[in-house]
Amino acid sequence: MNAEPDVPAYRAPTLTDVAKLAGVSVATASKAINGRDEVKAATRERVLKAAELLSFAPNALAQGLLRGRTGTVGLLTSDLEGRFSIPILMGAEDASGAGQVSVFLCDARGDAIREVYHVRALLSRRVDGLIVVGSRTDPRPPLAGTIPVPVVYVYAPSANPDDISITVDNVGGGRLAVEHLLACGRRNIAHITGESSYKAARDRADGAVAALADVGLSMLGGKPYYGSWHETWGRAAAHIVVEQHPEVDAVFCGSDQIARGVLETLRDLGRDVPGAISVIGFDNWEAVAAHSRPRLTSIDMNLERLGAAASQHLFAAIDGGVPPTSEQFPGRVVMRDSTAPNR
Amino acid sequence: MNAEPDVPAYRAPTLTDVAKLAGVSVATASKAINGRDEVKAATRERVLKAAELLSFAPNALAQGLLRGRTGTVGLLTSDLEGRFSIPILMGAEDASGAGQVSVFLCDARGDAIREVYHVRALLSRRVDGLIVVGSRTDPRPPLAGTIPVPVVYVYAPSANPDDISITVDNVGGGRLAVEHLLACGRRNIAHITGESSYKAARDRADGAVAALADVGLSMLGGKPYYGSWHETWGRAAAHIVVEQHPEVDAVFCGSDQIARGVLETLRDLGRDVPGAISVIGFDNWEAVAAHSRPRLTSIDMNLERLGAAASQHLFAAIDGGVPPTSEQFPGRVVMRDSTAPNR
DNA sequence: CTGAAAGCGCTTACAG
DNA sequence: CTGAAAGCGCTTACAG
Numbered sequence: 001m002n003a004e005p006d007v008p009a010y011r012a013p014t015l016t017d018v019a020k021l022a023g024v025s026v027a028t029a030s031k032a033i034n035g036r037d038e039v040k041a042a043t044r045e046r047v048l049k050a051a052e053l054l055s056f057a058p059n060a061l062a063q064g065l066l067r068g069r070t071g072t073v074g075l076l077t078s079d080l081e082g083r084f085s086i087p088i089l090m091g092a093e094d095a096s097g098a099g100q101v102s103v104f105l106c107d108a109r110g111d112a113i114r115e116v117y118h119v120r121a122l123l124s125r126r127v128d129g130l131i132v133v134g135s136r137t138d139p140r141p142p143l144a145g146t147i148p149v150p151v152v153y154v155y156a157p158s159a160n161p162d163d164i165s166i167t168v169d170n171v172g173g174g175r176l177a178v179e180h181l182l183a184c185g186r187r188n189i190a191h192i193t194g195e196s197s198y199k200a201a202r203d204r205a206d207g208a209v210a211a212l213a214d215v216g217l218s219m220l221g222g223k224p225y226y227g228s229w230h231e232t233w234g235r236a237a238a239h240i241v242v243e244q245h246p247e248v249d250a251v252f253c254g255s256d257q258i259a260r261g262v263l264e265t266l267r268d269l270g271r272d273v274p275g276a277i278s279v280i281g282f283d284n285w286e287a288v289a290a291h292s293r294p295r296l297t298s299i300d301m302n303l304e305r306l307g308a309a310a311s312q313h314l315f316a317a318i319d320g321g322v323p324p325t326s327e328q329f330p331g332r333v334v335m336r337d338s339t340a341p342n343r
Numbered sequence: 344m345n346a347e348p349d350v351p352a353y354r355a356p357t358l359t360d361v362a363k364l365a366g367v368s369v370a371t372a373s374k375a376i377n378g379r380d381e382v383k384a385a386t387r388e389r390v391l392k393a394a395e396l397l398s399f400a401p402n403a404l405a406q407g408l409l410r411g412r413t414g415t416v417g418l419l420t421s422d423l424e425g426r427f428s429i430p431i432l433m434g435a436e437d438a439s440g441a442g443q444v445s446v447f448l449c450d451a452r453g454d455a456i457r458e459v460y461h462v463r464a465l466l467s468r469r470v471d472g473l474i475v476v477g478s479r480t481d482p483r484p485p486l487a488g489t490i491p492v493p494v495v496y497v498y499a500p501s502a503n504p505d506d507i508s509i510t511v512d513n514v515g516g517g518r519l520a521v522e523h524l525l526a527c528g529r530r531n532i533a534h535i536t537g538e539s540s541y542k543a544a545r546d547r548a549d550g551a552v553a554a555l556a557d558v559g560l561s562m563l564g565g566k567p568y569y570g571s572w573h574e575t576w577g578r579a580a581a582h583i584v585v586e587q588h589p590e591v592d593a594v595f596c597g598s599d600q601i602a603r604g605v606l607e608t609l610r611d612l613g614r615d616v617p618g619a620i621s622v623i624g625f626d627n628w629e630a631v632a633a634h635s636r637p638r639l640t641s642i643d644m645n646l647e648r649l650g651a652a653a654s655q656h657l658f659a660a661i662d663g664g665v666p667p668t669s670e671q672f673p674g675r676v677v678m679r680d681s682t683a684p685n686r
Numbered sequence: 687c688t689g690a691a692a693g694c695g696c697t698t699a700c701a702g
Numbered sequence: 703c704t705g706a707a708a709g710c711g712c713t714t715a716c717a718g
Contacts, residue, residue, distance in 0.1 A: 057467040062711035105448035231634040291574040405695035
């Protein structure tokens, strides 16, 4: 049908091709290209020129076979779709990309079978290490079977404390949020958050409670308003809070989406934010936090940094220097317009 | 510091190990494992058992070297962060994962230099093909240099029409949106959309204009309200539209975020949606469309399907059967509560 | 400074 | 049915 072959029958040039063109042995060509100094300058010139001419790129498979190191890493995520995997993945990719490593991406879709399958494939490809990123902060079962390469768990820690897990400090995050609210002069603070089955929700609440206790306060209503992570719950819960505790002067929300809902209800109710009530979200999800009215102050958990750290720990483990350990990252408050009046 | 070595000095078992344990030659072991039928059943049994025992996984590097095919694909994205890459990537991963292929993920961060760098690395790793996903629908320059493997461009088409590009039909999407509004009985339709420098914005507008022309109508205001993709513009533009054209009974928004802004202003203005005014968004971004008040009807461009198609086309090109061609995918309207009264 | 040889882990004709 | 040999593309001692 088509005269032009769309798949070029083009064979990738090999070192042998380069050597032939340069009139040297493969051994010499190899040395020249790899910058070994036991090669005459003129020879190196010729080899390099030949390589250039053929657009020679050394076959990484052959190199990997020889070296016993492939310069590849497997990134196993359980939900690509989720907002949390991506920044982590970007951080990991960046930290790797700088060097010479390529990353295999696998999405197990939260399915254990698929995970096993992917791990097997990655091991077959002889990755130098594995990064496992989960979408919830609840501990997850460690990878099944004996894994002959280092593994680093990110966001979702491994249930095995001997494994290396890079996590986010949600307790600290909750504390940060409440401390910011206190700094804004607020004292009657409610906490509206997601499903209590999530460790993330419970941890953030614990941090909030602790920060309040530090100054002799407790949460409005005595405990968090657990519900769902969505806007809808934020809207509903805000109504409840205002009704039950008209003195409320701040709301710490477990997610930015909840905060959006809260903001909307407070507008409907004619309560001024941040004049009368401060609202702080969690996640610092740009798309929702930066364009609300008023723009939302939120806690950013530095997920990208988490990913970068995971890569660094993994490489440390691969290189076998100082044994890397688990690490927990603090968040930071990103202040916008919903927490303090701008005077 | 640590008695337990965290990096097992464990050497991955080879076919030789398996053969030795089973008491056969590597050749025979290979045949047994690969299901060749020139092996006695009992022998095969022994080999398989040995492989099992050692958790033997064939070295894919060696196999790739031999076969001249690695079963890997490079996925080159220009912005992981963007909401568009992910579903495409998921589709591609799924379509691949089913078989035996692993995908290398590279994010060029919109940087041409980085892109060249990644392509070089991928080629060095002897990927069987490349998928290039862009974040805008504007044509992009084709990959630089001679690429010895098939390449499929997704979302952002290659500027070279001879290349294979899998794209979204934005003109059709715009048409779909307006046709839905017309079906809801609306006639005074305004179009608020993103920056006119985006081909996506212009295409959607063109489709909308065409659908209106088909029934002898034109856009309210005579042309689209171009601005930005954000909520903020949606809020501002809605004010303008209502002021200039109080008869407005529908708004087609170029993005779900714009639509959120429009919804908010209409609420402030006391205009009932969908009673008095229908609002339709674009992208069907679950997080924003499904939780607004009212829930937002939107155009879904089936990005995941796009990714899957890209993979399929790529494999077709790799296998060298029927030459794959460019393809454009239609969208679909996902109806929620913002376009028609629920009676 | 250069090149012949061995070998990384596998598969595939080819003998036996 | 089984195994010795060659070879995929490279690198690295080891001679010369």
